[in-house]
Amino acid sequence: MKRPSRAKSVADILDKPEGLLRGLLKQSNNLQSINESVQSLLPEELKGRCMVSEYNQTSLIITAESAVWSTRLRYFSSELLAKLRKKGHYSLANIQIKTKPSQ
Template identity: 35%
Template structure:
């Protein structure tokens, strides 16, 4: 894996170039080579005024994982029947009604 996969430019103000590396190992390597890097970078017209190189370390930002777009699975028929029978044993009216609503809304996703 080359440097381009581990280093990004954060800022350049005409005198100071700020780089971000994704690990302390790459940071150390770049700091070790800073004098040579400055000499090489100054050879390019846009970077002739470069006076310093600053290196920061921050982990690469993880890519956003796509959300699961599948509809939520409902209760299967057997589970719905079990929830209904459980509801029938409840003394608490609110809990009994909530369990019945849950069982009545079941859908089978197959």
Template identity: 60%
Template sequence: MKRPFRAKSVADVLNSPESVLKGLLDKANSLKSITDSIHQHLPEDLQKHCTVSEYNKTSLVITADSPVWATRLRYQSSELLTQLRQAGFLGLANIQIKIDPNKSTP
């Protein structure tokens, strides 16, 4: 008689190196880390209107919720790039600013 399928624990799934969930969790942690660093270096009013949408070791894409906030962010992007490199993101080579009006905050 065959044994019934035994479910894996969440910890087993997340700690397995080939797990898709582990990859997603690592990516989420990476985005949170860079987002926290960005928010430390931006004025408070600008923080609420910008989110990190993509990040890899050399490129960062920040999405603003309107052209006004994107323009303000563009003015600060070279200084932000320097500060992020000093914060440990040494391989970061460029920051792209995009606009997504669907992400507007209330």
């Protein structure tokens, strides 16, 4: 009977450059970083009412709490895109606004 291999620590798993968990952690950190940037640029009434739900180098998807906040965010989205580009997200081409499904 083959003896089970030694359990790996989380650090060992994260240190693998090709590991799936490392990729997820990187994606999560990128999402958190861009969300913090977006929140800092939003008008006061929108802060906390919307959050980045998806991000790649050219597209940003922001989900708002309700249709009201989605509409207000749409009016601000072109200004937000310009401000994000000034902050270093040069390849960002568009922002899509979605509404969180009601519960």
